[in-house]
Amino acid sequence: MPSRSVSPLSSVEMLRRLIAFPTVSRDSNLELIRFVRGILEPYGSEIRLTHDEAKRKANLFATLGPRGEPGIVLSGHTDVVPVEGQAWDTDPFAMAEKDGRLYGRGACDMKGFIACVLALIPEIMGRGLKTPLHLAFSYDEEVGCIGVGRLIADLRQAGIRPRSCIVGEPTEMRPVIAHKGKKSYRCTVRGLAGHSAYAPLGVNAVEYAAEAVAFLKQMARRHRDRGPYDRGFDIAHTTVHTGVIRGGSALNVIPHECAFDFEFRHLPGDDPDRLLSEFRDFVGTGLVRDRRLAVPACRHPDGGVRTGLDRAGAQAERVRDARSAHSLRGVPAPPRRSSLRKGVILITHHASCIANVRRKASCPFVVIVTTRERRARRIQPRST
Numbered sequence: 001m002p003s004r005s006v007s008p009l010s011s012v013e014m015l016r017r018l019i020a021f022p023t024v025s026r027d028s029n030l031e032l033i034r035f036v037r038g039i040l041e042p043y044g045s046e047i048r049l050t051h052d053e054a055k056r057k058a059n060l061f062a063t064l065g066p067r068g069e070p071g072i073v074l075s076g077h078t079d080v081v082p083v084e085g086q087a088w089d090t091d092p093f094a095m096a097e098k099d100g101r102l103y104g105r106g107a108c109d110m111k112g113f114i115a116c117v118l119a120l121i122p123e124i125m126g127r128g129l130k131t132p133l134h135l136a137f138s139y140d141e142e143v144g145c146i147g148v149g150r151l152i153a154d155l156r157q158a159g160i161r162p163r164s165c166i167v168g169e170p171t172e173m174r175p176v177i178a179h180k181g182k183k184s185y186r187c188t189v190r191g192l193a194g195h196s197a198y199a200p201l202g203v204n205a206v207e208y209a210a211e212a213v214a215f216l217k218q219m220a221r222r223h224r225d226r227g228p229y230d231r232g233f234d235i236a237h238t239t240v241h242t243g244v245i246r247g248g249s250a251l252n253v254i255p256h257e258c259a260f261d262f263e264f265r266h267l268p269g270d271d272p273d274r275l276l277s278e279f280r281d282f283v284g285t286g287l288v289r290d291r292r293l294a295v296p297a298c299r300h301p302d303g304g305v306r307t308g309l310d311r312a313g314a315q316a317e318r319v320r321d322a323r324s325a326h327s328l329r330g331v332p333a334p335p336r337r338s339s340l341r342k343g344v345i346l347i348t349h350h351a352s353c354i355a356n357v358r359r360k361a362s363c364p365f366v367v368i369v370t371t372r373e374r375r376a377r378r379i380q381p382r383s384t
């Protein structure tokens with residue numbers, strides 16, 4: 001067993017060394033991993049590395065002490081957030097000490113924890129471990145906890161099932177024993193465009209999206225009023241929230257598309273998939289009254305995970321195919337031939353629309369009101 005002198009670095013000195021590796025999430029962390037490995041290997045630790053696809057980053061999972069029984073994990077991430085555009089007084093990757101505080105990128109979140117763990121390894125090993133101690137240091141936490149997924153998959157495959165895990169994220173020295181889960185989605189509603197004067201003939205995607213958002217709000221209120229509750233959380237119930245909505249192009253155009261992003265932040269016991277199916281049921285039955293409406297998918301706005309609502313989408317595709325592509329460009333779809341035979345008033349300022357109607361129509365007359373010029377013209381159909 002190596003003596004204390006193998007790693008004589010104090011936690012402060014260890015932190016200085018760790019901060020000097022500029023492990024911003026977009027960059028490699030391999031130098032830091034090599035450094036950590038060098039500290040742990042003399043103690044006979046078993047080390048597993050899992051890399052990203054480009055082999056530029058790695059998670060490190062080390063086991064110290066006895067093997068073959070469930071151990072305790074000390075876990076931290078090695079990556080840090082960028083420093084560009086921030087007013088640093090000192091080099092962010094050279095630790096500075098001022099008024100009893102240590103400054104540097106990642107000093108707090110969360111190389112400080114990793115430094116303390118590594119500095120204590122000689123003492124921990126000197127006392128003798130009765131239970132395995134695991135160290136799990138991941139990459140790409142700051143950009144969505146991407147790295148640790150591979151680490152966990154590797155442990156599962158290797159049959160390593162630790163007993164518990166302490167994550168050293170900064171919480172001002174207060175233990176945080178649980179965290180809400182989060183699932184986020186993008187819902188895209190597709191309608192049928194047209195001039196707003198023809199509102200009943202189109203399908204207003206913004207209005208249907210608003211109904212869907214209102215349904216989510218109902219779900220949010222139900223959780224607020226009826227729980228379940230866990231008083232350990234600042235907000236004691238599952239929350240449902242819509243944060244972004246985009247749709248429509250002009251007041252006089254029936255909006256063809258509207259997309260909104262929403263999320264569930266759920267209590268540990270609440271099932272987010274059940275919440276999503278409740279929303280899907282509403283969309284599939286309550287919302288899709290108009291067969292020309294398409295709510296094709298709820299996607300994860302970041303990851304592109306498709307979660308369905310495809311049945312409604314398929315219905316609407318058929319409707320869209322049956323209509324002129326015209327209707328998707330923000331002008332009214334030409335009315336059906338049968339109605340043109342009786343004559344029709346068409347409000348448009350698109351020359352192509354007029355030509356299209358004239359070509360297709362064998363009606364006695366078409367009156368065209370141009371919305372720009374605000375005057376009516378009477379156009380004779382071609383003789384057939």
Ligand SMILES: [Zn+2]
Binds near residue numbers: 077110141169170
């Ligand atoms: Zn962190």
